Structures are given as C-alpha cells and as structure tokens.
Amino acid sequence: xxxxxxxRAAVAAGALAGQEHHRPLLQAIVxxxxxxxxxxxxxxxxLDETSGELVFEAVTGEGEDTLIGRxxxxxxxxxxxxxxxxxxxxxxxxxxxxxxxxxEARRTGYVPQGLMAxxxxxxxxxxxxxxxxxxxxxRRFSVAEMDLLSLFANQAAVALELLLRARRTDALLAGADxxxxxxxxxxxxxERLDGERREAGVRLLRELAAVLEARPADGL
Amino acid sequence: xxxxxxELPAWSKRRDDAIALPSSWPHLIERDWAWGxxxxxxxxxxIVDSGIDPxxxxxxxxxxxxxxxxxxxGQATVADDHSGDVAGHGTACAGIIRSLAPACELWSVxxxxxxxxxxxxxxxxxxxxxxxxxCSVVNMSLSTPKRETAALLHEIADDAYFAGTVFVASAHNxxxxxxxxxxxxxxxxxxxxxxxxxxxxxNPQPPVELxxxxxxxxxxxxxxxxxxxxxxxxxxxxxxxxCALILAKHPELTPFQLKTVLRxxxxxxxxx
Numbered sequence: 071x072x073x074x075x076x077x078r079a080a081v082a083a084g085a086l087a088g089q090e091h092h093r094p095l096l097q098a099i100v101x102x103x104x105x106x107x108x109x110x111x112x113x114x115x116x117l118d119e120t121s122g123e124l125v126f127e128a129v130t131g132e133g134e135d136t137l138i139g140r141x142x143x144x145x146x147x148x149x150x151x152x153x154x155x156x157x158x159x160x161x162x163x164x165x166x167x168x169x170x171x172x173x174e175a176r177r178t179g180y181v182p183q184g185l186m187a188x189x190x191x192x193x194x195x196x197x198x199x200x201x202x203x204x205x206x207x208x209r210r211f212s213v214a215e216m217d218l219l220s221l222f223a224n225q226a227a228v229a230l231e232l233l234l235r236a237r238r239t240d241a242l243l244a245g246a247d248x249x250x251x252x253x254x255x256x257x258x259x260x261e262r263l264d265g266e267r268r269e270a271g272v273r274l275l276r277e278l279a280a281v282l283e284a285r286p287a288d289g290l
Numbered sequence: 291x292x293x294x295x296x297e298l299p300a301w302s303k304r305r306d307d308a309i310a311l312p313s314s315w316p317h318l319i320e321r322d323w324a325w326g327x328x329x330x331x332x333x334x335x336x337i338v339d340s341g342i343d344p345x346x347x348x349x350x351x352x353x354x355x356x357x358x359x360x361x362x363x364g365q366a367t368v369a370d371d372h373s374g375d376v377a378g379h380g381t382a383c384a385g386i387i388r389s390l391a392p393a394c395e396l397w398s399v400x401x402x403x404x405x406x407x408x409x410x411x412x413x414x415x416x417x418x419x420x421x422x423x424x425c426s427v428v429n430m431s432l433s434t435p436k437r438e439t440a441a442l443l444h445e446i447a448d449d450a451y452f453a454g455t456v457f458v459a460s461a462h463n464x465x466x467x468x469x470x471x472x473x474x475x476x477x478x479x480x481x482x483x484x485x486x487x488x489x490x491x492x493n494p495q496p497p498v499e500l501x502x503x504x505x506x507x508x509x510x511x512x513x514x515x516x517x518x519x520x521x522x523x524x525x526x527x528x529x530x531x532x533c534a535l536i537l538a539k540h541p542e543l544t545p546f547q548l549k550t551v552l553r554x555x556x557x558x559x560x561x562x
Contacts, residue, residue: 151377154402155432160520194436211520213483
C-alpha cells in the first residue's frame with residue numbers, strides 16, 4: 071500500500087521541473103565563483119554515495135568540455151579529502167612540484183597551479199564539493215577569501231540539493247515505482263496542457279475522482 | 291572506616307592514599323617554562339586522518355600505522371595499515387607536527403579512504419582506539435554534524451580527558467554546527483594568517499579556543515611532494531605540535547591544565 075504522503079509527493083513531482091531545469095543554476099554558481107575569484111576554472115562535484123565516487127556536475131573554464139560526468143574515487147585526492155573530512159582546503163603552487171602535478175593530471179587531465187575546495191553540506195549530509203582552480207598567484211590567500219568561499223558553498227549546496235530532488239522526480243516519472251509513477255505522469259501531463267485541452271483534462275480527472283471516491287452501494 | 295582491601299563505594303578514595311600534586315606550577319607561566327628545551331620526546335601523537343606517508347622527508351618516520359575498516363558484520367575494526375596516505379592531508383599534518391616536535395612519536399590512524407568511506411563510525415572507532423592506546427595527543431580535522439554521533443563522540447572526548455589524552459580538533463570554517471570541536475573537553479583551533487609557527491592566540495569568545503598558523507603553509511603531500519596549503523586543519527597541526535612539546539616536558543598535566551598553559555602562553559596574552 072502506498073503511503074498517502076508519497077502519493078502527494080508523486081503529484082508534486084509530476085508538476086515540478088525536471089533536473090535539466092536546475093543545471094543552469096549550478097552552472098551559474100560555478101561561473102560566478104570563477105569570476106569573483108578571478109579563477110581559470112571552477113567546478114561542482116556531486117558525491118555518489120552508491121558508488122563512493124565524486125562526479126563532475128558543473129564545470130566552467132578549463133575542462134568544461136571534457137570533465138562533466140567524469141568520476142574520481144571519494145576519499146582520495148584533495149576533493150576526496152574535503153568530502154570525507156567536511157573541511158575546506160586550499161593548495162597553492164602545486165604545479166611547482168612535478169610529483170603533485172602528475173597525480174592531479176592523472177585524476178582530472180588538468181594541472182592547476184592551485185585550488186580551493188570546499189564541502190557542500192546539507193544538514194548532516196555531504197552532497198559534494200565546490201572547486202575553484204587557479205586564482206591569480208600573486209594574490210595571497212586570506213581568511214576573508216575562505217569566508218567568501220564558504221558563502222558560495224552554502225548557495226551551491228542548495229542548488230545541488232534541488233538537482234538531487236529533481237533527479238528523484240525524474241526517476242519517479244520514468245516509472246521507478248509503478249504506482250507512484252502513474253500518478254506523477256498524470257500530474258505532469260495535465261501540467262503540460264493548455265486552454266481547452268487542459269480544461270478537458272481537469273474535467274476528466276474530476277470525473278475519475280468521483281468514480282474512485284464512490285462507494286459500491288452507490289451503484290458501482 | 292574501611293579496611294585495606296575492602297571495596298569502597300563508587301567514586302571514593304581512602305584518606306591515606308597519597309596523590310601528590312605537582313608543586314612546580316609557577317605564578318607566571320611563560321613559554322620557556324612550558325616547553326623550553328623540549329623536543330617532544332616521549333609523546334605519542336596520533337593523526338586521525340587520511341594516513342601518513344612515512345617516507346616523506348617532512349615526516350621522518352611513523353611509529354605505527356593503522357586503518358579503520360568495516361568488518362564482515364559491518365562493524366568498524368582497527369587493523370595494521372600499509373597503504374600510506376590516500377589523500378595527502380595526513381602527511382601534511384604529520385610534517386607540521388614533526389617540524390615543531392622533532393622527537394615525538396607519530397602514529398597514523400587512517401579513517402578516510404575507499405574502504406572506510408570517511409563515515410562517522412570510522413572516526414569514532416579511530417578515536418576510541420587512540421585513547422585506548424594511551425596516545426598523548428590526537429590531531430583531528432574531521433567533524434560530524436550528526437546529533438546521534440555527537441552523543442557518542444562526547445563520551446569518547448570525556449573518556450580521553452579522563453585518560454589524559456588531549457584531542458586537538460579543527461574548528462569548522464563553514465557556518466555549520468559540528469562536533470567534536472565544539473566540546474569543552476577538546477582543544478579547538480582555527481586559522482590566523484601569520485607566518486610564525488609559534489604564534490597562537492587565545493580566543494576570549496569560544497567555541498573556537500585558539501587561532502594558529504593555517505594560511506600559506508608549506509606542507510608535505512603525496513609522493514614526496516611539497517605544496518603550499520591553507521585550512522584550519524594546518525592550524526590544528528601547529529597546536530598539536532606545541533601540545534607535544536609541553537606534554538613531553540610536563541607529562542603530569544591534564545588536558546585542562548594544558549589548555550590553561552596554552553592560554554597563559556598565547557601571543558595575545560597581555561600582562562599588567
């Protein structure tokens with residue numbers, strides 16, 4: 071038996087926008103982060119708890135054509151440490167050390183001079199990591215920059231949470247749960263209708279509701 | 291009156307049991323008294339992190355390395371570990387501590403990595419193990435916001451306090467409530483942007499208790515690399531190193547007395 075709350079969620083899911091509507095928000099956040107820090111690149115990685123990997127979800131600047139969808143094992147590398155420890159981390163001048171550079175190149179195909187990584191947290195969960203790569207090296211990193219990065223992290227975490235919810239919605243619509251999926255698809259279909267067709271659709275649903283609510287003694 | 295050998299009520303003490311208190315506590319505590327001449331020898335410092343590369347020139351060897359793993363029944367278990375450092379961060383902290391307390395014994399307690407997944411259970415098991423092994427100081431950058439885990443962490447932090455193990459924990463940069471750094475039984479550390487490794491400030495407005503060097507620090511990383519890094523975790527490692535120096539010279543200090551010594555010797559302590 072389906073929980074009534076889940077049915078309501080399914081209706082809401084059908085009426086909500088899918089994940090593709092939230093991607094521009096993530097993209098806007100990495101672009102603003104990159105602009106504010108005058109960085110060469112910025113990215114948001116999502117923690118895939120099932121596979122234990124970090125996945126690039128939004129990238130701007132260096133690597134934007136190649137990194138989306140790329141996965142690295144969580145718990146390793148700088149982003150992995152940030153996700154595991156929930157602590158931000160900043161490294162500078164890393165390319166000066168060829169051993170470090172080779173390691174990063176193997177991971178992401180791009181060797182930054184320096185990077186800032188901050189965890190994206192939602193209550194008690196780690197959702198992912200925000201990376202800002204290659205700030206101007208002549209500028210010394212400061213405590214104020216760490217605070218600014220943290221403000222961005224809060225915003226990015228909200229955006230990532232929306233994307234995750236939209237993904238769950240999409241999974242529902244795709245029929246992951248047959249019963250809930252049917253309800254969600256009806257809600258989504260009505261939401262897409264215009265004018266007379268929409269009126270007709272709503273009338274039909276009203277009739278359907280009356281039929282479903284009727285008791286056997288009423289003659290059905 | 292109780293006879294010798296008779297069991298006393300809980301939390302009791304025989305009046306004729308002598309427990310001597312150290313009498314050398316000076317009126318004015320200065321750095322020279324606190325750690326002058328100390329190199330950290332005799333202290334055992336556990337780094338609860340991503341592992342340590344024992345070969346890195348900044349590290350200068352690791353006394354013991356263990357990792358928390360999930361056993362077949364899902365329980366966290368502690369086993370000897372030969373995988374070094376899976377991220378670089380533990381090596382970075384180890385190098386900082388070694389630079390301040392060259393003769394301390396560094397132990398690696400790896401709780402991050404593919405098999406541990408950085409879960410709260412791994413952190414709890416690693417900390418419990420370090421207390422049971424009577425480590426002098428535990429350096430940790432990890433924290434958890436989970437309330438149910440916080441209650442267990444609180445118990446472990448109190449156990450550590452009573453066992454004489456000092457927890458030095460990174461405060462969180464982000465605007466989130468997390469533990470254990472907010473507990474009074476641990477020493478919590480955030481960053482200042484100075485360059486002197488021995489400059490630290492006592493915070494009159496906790497929960498962050500101390501600020502130490504954490505910005506633009508040269509640290510060791512994977513594969514023998516040296517990089518410049520910033521974060522409260524590096525400030526934490528500086529205070530851990532100084533704790534090792536103080537405890538090597540004054541092993542009788544309790545964690546709260548050590549905290550008092552740190553406050554009295556802070557760079558922002560002004561005297562009339």
